[in-house]
Amino acid sequence: MSDVAYMRAALSFGRRGMGLTAPNPAVGALIVKDGIVVGRGFTQAGGRPHAERMALDEAGAAARGATLYVTLEPCSHFGKSPPCADAVIEAGITRVVSAIEDPNPLVGGQGHARLRAAGIEVVVGICAEEARRAHLGHILRVTEHRPMVTLKLAQTADGFAAGGPNDHRLMITGQAANARVQILRSLHEAIMVGTGTALEDDPLLSVRIPGGHYRPLRVVLDREARLSPRSRLAVGARALPVLLLAGEGAAPEKMTALRDLGVEVAQVPKSGAHLDLRAALQELARRGVTRVFSEGGPQVGSALIEAGLADEVVLFTSPKPFMREGVPALTDRARTALADGGRYNVKAPALVGVDKCEIFERL
Numbered sequence: 001m002s003d004v005a006y007m008r009a010a011l012s013f014g015r016r017g018m019g020l021t022a023p024n025p026a027v028g029a030l031i032v033k034d035g036i037v038v039g040r041g042f043t044q045a046g047g048r049p050h051a052e053r054m055a056l057d058e059a060g061a062a063a064r065g066a067t068l069y070v071t072l073e074p075c076s077h078f079g080k081s082p083p084c085a086d087a088v089i090e091a092g093i094t095r096v097v098s099a100i101e102d103p104n105p106l107v108g109g110q111g112h113a114r115l116r117a118a119g120i121e122v123v124v125g126i127c128a129e130e131a132r133r134a135h136l137g138h139i140l141r142v143t144e145h146r147p148m149v150t151l152k153l154a155q156t157a158d159g160f161a162a163g164g165p166n167d168h169r170l171m172i173t174g175q176a177a178n179a180r181v182q183i184l185r186s187l188h189e190a191i192m193v194g195t196g197t198a199l200e201d202d203p204l205l206s207v208r209i210p211g212g213h214y215r216p217l218r219v220v221l222d223r224e225a226r227l228s229p230r231s232r233l234a235v236g237a238r239a240l241p242v243l244l245l246a247g248e249g250a251a252p253e254k255m256t257a258l259r260d261l262g263v264e265v266a267q268v269p270k271s272g273a274h275l276d277l278r279a280a281l282q283e284l285a286r287r288g289v290t291r292v293f294s295e296g297g298p299q300v301g302s303a304l305i306e307a308g309l310a311d312e313v314v315l316f317t318s319p320k321p322f323m324r325e326g327v328p329a330l331t332d333r334a335r336t337a338l339a340d341g342g343r344y345n346v347k348a349p350a351l352v353g354v355d356k357c358e359i360f361e362r363l
Contacts, residue, residue, distance in 0.1 A: 023288035025138035064092030068180035099131030137290030177351025237262035
């Protein structure tokens with residue numbers, strides 16, 4: 001197998017920790033000797049142990065003289081555990097193939113430099129773009145002080161996300177697409193909605209995967225703290241965490257009532273008549289969140305795209321039209337941005353059950 005094949009295997013293995021490792025990235029590592037994989041590891045829940053240490057522990061003495069494939073530069077600083085670069089050196093690894101350099105200033109090339117100084121051959125850049133997408137949440141958190149955002153939207157064949165006042169909530173997608181959404185939720189540490197979705201749909205925002213033990217932070221962008229104390233989010237806040245991001249000047253009594261139910265409330269600046277989305281995301285990054293799954297509806301979705309904050313957009317389109325007046329899934333400006341090849345790369349559409357799924361990656 002080639003370096004590319006092994007690195008892709010490491011990236012696939014690393015995804016096992018995605019959504020569970022914050023504030024650390026979900027790294028994957030393989031140790032290969034004489035064409036045989038002798039050790040595998042991925043960053044464990046909570047961020048420790050790191051992928052390299054898991055792989056080294058599995059390989060044991062077989063690591064001596066082997067090649068390590070790792071999706072992100074091994075750390076070189078003392079945090080809650082000693083540097084992975086030192087563990088790699090001590091294990092007798094003779095070659096390290098690393099996908100990308102870690103932008104964290106505590107590492108930033110120092111891990112690779114330490115390995116080279118110990119006489120280890122270091123190759124950097126194999127599957128770099130795939131690794132950048134996999135670690136985008138970590139990269140953005142250390143470079144822009146915000147998490148990466150995956151925006152999920154569902155629309156009818158004629159472009160509506162909701163109906164009129166008497167039939168506002170629409171069941172747009174089928175069972176296969178709904179199941180895919182549960183998987184997507186599980187790959188993120190936080191699930192975010194806006195006030196409108198929280199009030200009109202009364203969502204639970206949990207991850208419903210059999211056998212899974214996912215506890216995402218459920219986030220509500222609620223400028224005036226209007227979330228009902230009787231909502232499923234508020235009532236279940238002690239069992240599954242809820243963070244309400246209110247605007248400066250929200251009614252203190254409303255925030256107190258929600259706090260009494262176990263809802264955590266933080267205030268962020270406003271931008272005109274709405275919350276400052278970048279400030280809201282920075283508040284999440286401050287809490288260690290690296291990956292956010294937004295199901296905030298047309299208003300929040302359009303605002304994220306227009307502000308350049310939607311890093312990945314997953315758009316499900318039902319084959320059935322609504323055929324009457326409804327709420328458009330996106331504003332014209334947001335649709336224009338998605339169609340702009342200089343802003344988004346669109347993957348080839350795929351069918352998920354009967355629904356079309358398009359994925360747009362921000363460039």
